[in-house]
Amino acid sequence: MEASPNRCRKQAALLFSILFLATTLARAQDWVHTGTNLGAPKIRLAAADFKMVGNDAALSTAQLTFNQVLYADLTNAGIFDMVSKSLAPAVMPGSPQEINLSQWRSPPANAAMVAFGAINVQNGREIVYGWLFDAKNTQSPQVLGQQYNEAATPDTARHIAHEFADAIIARLGGIPGIAESKIYYISDRSGNKEVWEMDYDGANQHQVTHVSSICLSPRISPDGGRLAFDELNSHGSNIRIYSMSLHRMVSFPIHDGTDFSPAWAPDGNNLAFSSSRSGDPEIWISSASGFGLRRVTAYRGPDVSPVFNPKTGTQIAWISGRTGLPQVYIMESDGTNVQRMTDGGYATSPAWSPNGQFLAFAWARNYGPGAPGGQDIYVMDIASHRWIQLTHDIGRTDFPSWSPDGRHIIFQRTVGGHSEIWTMLADGTGQQALTKVGNSRMPNWSWK
Amino acid sequence: MKNYKKNSALASAALVAFLITTGCHHKEAAAPPPPPPPAETAPAPTANITVTPNSIAPGQSAVLNWTTTNATDVSIDGIGAVETSGTKTVSPTETATYHLVARGDGGSTDATATLTVTQPPPPPAAPQQLTEAEFEQNVKPIFFDYDAYSVRPDAQAVISQDASFLQSHPDAKILIAGYCDDRGSSEYNLALGQNRANAAKTALTQAGIDASRIRTISYGKEKQFCTEQNESCWQQNRRAQFSLDQ
Numbered sequence: 001m002e003a004s005p006n007r008c009r010k011q012a013a014l015l016f017s018i019l020f021l022a023t024t025l026a027r028a029q030d031w032v033h034t035g036t037n038l039g040a041p042k043i044r045l046a047a048a049d050f051k052m053v054g055n056d057a058a059l060s061t062a063q064l065t066f067n068q069v070l071y072a073d074l075t076n077a078g079i080f081d082m083v084s085k086s087l088a089p090a091v092m093p094g095s096p097q098e099i100n101l102s103q104w105r106s107p108p109a110n111a112a113m114v115a116f117g118a119i120n121v122q123n124g125r126e127i128v129y130g131w132l133f134d135a136k137n138t139q140s141p142q143v144l145g146q147q148y149n150e151a152a153t154p155d156t157a158r159h160i161a162h163e164f165a166d167a168i169i170a171r172l173g174g175i176p177g178i179a180e181s182k183i184y185y186i187s188d189r190s191g192n193k194e195v196w197e198m199d200y201d202g203a204n205q206h207q208v209t210h211v212s213s214i215c216l217s218p219r220i221s222p223d224g225g226r227l228a229f230d231e232l233n234s235h236g237s238n239i240r241i242y243s244m245s246l247h248r249m250v251s252f253p254i255h256d257g258t259d260f261s262p263a264w265a266p267d268g269n270n271l272a273f274s275s276s277r278s279g280d281p282e283i284w285i286s287s288a289s290g291f292g293l294r295r296v297t298a299y300r301g302p303d304v305s306p307v308f309n310p311k312t313g314t315q316i317a318w319i320s321g322r323t324g325l326p327q328v329y330i331m332e333s334d335g336t337n338v339q340r341m342t343d344g345g346y347a348t349s350p351a352w353s354p355n356g357q358f359l360a361f362a363w364a365r366n367y368g369p370g371a372p373g374g375q376d377i378y379v380m381d382i383a384s385h386r387w388i389q390l391t392h393d394i395g396r397t398d399f400p401s402w403s404p405d406g407r408h409i410i411f412q413r414t415v416g417g418h419s420e421i422w423t424m425l426a427d428g429t430g431q432q433a434l435t436k437v438g439n440s441r442m443p444n445w446s447w448k
Numbered sequence: 449m450k451n452y453k454k455n456s457a458l459a460s461a462a463l464v465a466f467l468i469t470t471g472c473h474h475k476e477a478a479a480p481p482p483p484p485p486p487a488e489t490a491p492a493p494t495a496n497i498t499v500t501p502n503s504i505a506p507g508q509s510a511v512l513n514w515t516t517t518n519a520t521d522v523s524i525d526g527i528g529a530v531e532t533s534g535t536k537t538v539s540p541t542e543t544a545t546y547h548l549v550a551r552g553d554g555g556s557t558d559a560t561a562t563l564t565v566t567q568p569p570p571p572p573a574a575p576q577q578l579t580e581a582e583f584e585q586n587v588k589p590i591f592f593d594y595d596a597y598s599v600r601p602d603a604q605a606v607i608s609q610d611a612s613f614l615q616s617h618p619d620a621k622i623l624i625a626g627y628c629d630d631r632g633s634s635e636y637n638l639a640l641g642q643n644r645a646n647a648a649k650t651a652l653t654q655a656g657i658d659a660s661r662i663r664t665i666s667y668g669k670e671k672q673f674c675t676e677q678n679e680s681c682w683q684q685n686r687r688a689q690f691s692l693d694q
Contacts, residue, residue, distance in 0.1 A: 302640055
């Protein structure tokens with residue numbers, strides 16, 4: 001963690017050059033990368049396998065998991081040109097004394113940065129020392145030095161690897177990493193449509209709710225403490241709140257009719273949702289406990305899927321069918337200054353980027369029986385209304401959700417009536433499946 | 449003396465003529481013109497039978513009351529030989545006719561009384577026993593166009609038939625569920641399904657069904673009637689379905 005003034009200057013220079021290049025490229029080529037470092041020249045990074053210290057029975061499993069997860073996290077970050085394991089020197093430096101940087105900066109590895117360290121399991125504790133060295137700085141190569149000491153469980157190696165990866169990503173990428181973030185989604189693998197949770201990389205999938213009816217639209221609160229979702233049964237459709245800390249439902253007023261598609265305000269104090277309590281489904285806002293209801297829209301036609309601007313909390317994007325097929329709109333959260341964002345087709349499921357600049361949404365630009373093209377994920381720059389298409393010909397995609405760092409988007413991909421959750425970088429590259437069992441739908445990425 | 453008795457019996461019999469048989473009437477009519485010859489022979493028997501009340505519900509009972517004169521042998525069909533006059537409590541399960549035959553030296557005569565057993569409980573019970581299957585057989589769903597929630601002309605005819613059945617079952621509560629086909633987005637389809645249920649409710653209330661009997665919900669595209677990816681299947685799924693709201 002400690003860095004000399006000299007190293008700080010070097011870091012600042014490095015960051016500045018990355019940001020400068022990113023901005024230049026963004027202007028010159030692809031505006032969508034602005035602010036996320038995607039598209040900037042990638043740092044050539046090597047992750048050495050961590051060295052085992054000690055001889056605990058659990059150590060070899062822990063080491064294997066740690067090395068795999070760290071490498072995957074750094075690859076997934078999207079801002080590194082990773083040195084493949086086959087090109088890396090076949091050594092496991094366990095400390096600064098054991099590393100030979102010239103080995104790493106020379107061909108074929110050609111690393112600019114190298115992460116390395118040691119892992120130990122002792123007396124029920126898992127202890128990891130991790131370093132990040134600048135391979136081309138022979139004078140004071142250390143960029144990061146971290147120590148972790150946590151109770152050893154089957155999940156600890158994975159957890160520490162996420163923490164160390166996030167520290168590296170924060171230092172070299174300028175924004176905190178997402179390796180410790182969570183994804184909430186709907187799965188039917190228990191026999192009912194329930195809310196499930198998984199790590200950002202698809203690991204650790206487990207069921208959260210047990211309501212035995214149809215759960216839809218899970219939305220985690222900004223602090224991660226409460227989960228809002230829609231429960232649909234023969235009594236109607238209602239907003240429910242599950243406490244992640246109490247592991248049970250907490251009260252939220254139930255109303256006859258159809259309330260659905262909840263969305264948290266970034267301060268966690270308000271919820272926007274669609275309600276048919278006045279007849280036509282409109283956007284309403286209530287406090288987080290369901291009181292202080294006020295209606296925001298009043299126009300014939302369905303109004304659904306609200307989402308707050310996470311940067312300001314003062315704007316809402318949503319879907320309205322007021323002119324026929326559903327379109328993306330934005331407005332102030334008091335219902336004023338309504339602007340239509342999409343110019344046709346069938347647009348649904350808006351997701352507002354963490355920096356407030358972009359909307360991701362699902363769009364079938366040519367909609368109707370026999371129309372060409374499909375339903376794909378798009379990203380629109382709110383200020384200019386310019387958009388790019390992120391998915392192409394991979395089936396019907398829907399429900400995009402941004403990662404906390406704004407560099408990734410998860411989405412629902414449906415092929416032949418079967419849905420899975422996929423992840424990709426916010427420029428559409430690096431697409432990979434996170435779920436493989438049952439039908440998984442409506443992913444929602446945690447706020448941090 | 450005998451004549452007097454006979455005449456007074458005939459007079460009282462005439463007063464309650466509603467129960468006298470035609471045979472009796474015939475004798476009564478025949479008797480006055482030639483009084484002497486029959487007076488010589490044994491007098492003909494007379495018979496009268498009443499039931500009070502003359503209409504009961506199943507499980508209730510009524511009292512038979514009969515009187516005869518000049519009879520030595522009296523029987524009632526279904527009951528058998530009885531006293532020449534008497535009462536008996538009866539409790540038939542369905543409408544019964546009590547046929548009394550009185551035989552005496554002067555011949556035989558008969559009388560009848562009918563006890564009606566009403567069946568009122570079944571008719572009121574029928575609407576309460578309206579089953580889900582019966583309801584769905586009579587109250588047909590209506591179907592919608594693609595991404596639309598206005599009631600089509602062909603659906604108006606269905607609504608009229610649905611409404612007339614529902615009007616004849618005023619106690620039945622109605623649940624209208626809106627459904628959508630598999631295309632499009634889940635959340636938007638929840639709203640579309642709600643609007644379809646709302647439109648069906650409006651059409652039913654315009655056809656005379658009290659809105660307080662109706663509840664609406666939307667299943668969006670979360671429950672499908674047909675799972676193939678073709679237009680006939682999608683059409684099956686774009687509907688407002690009526691069911692008995694328990």
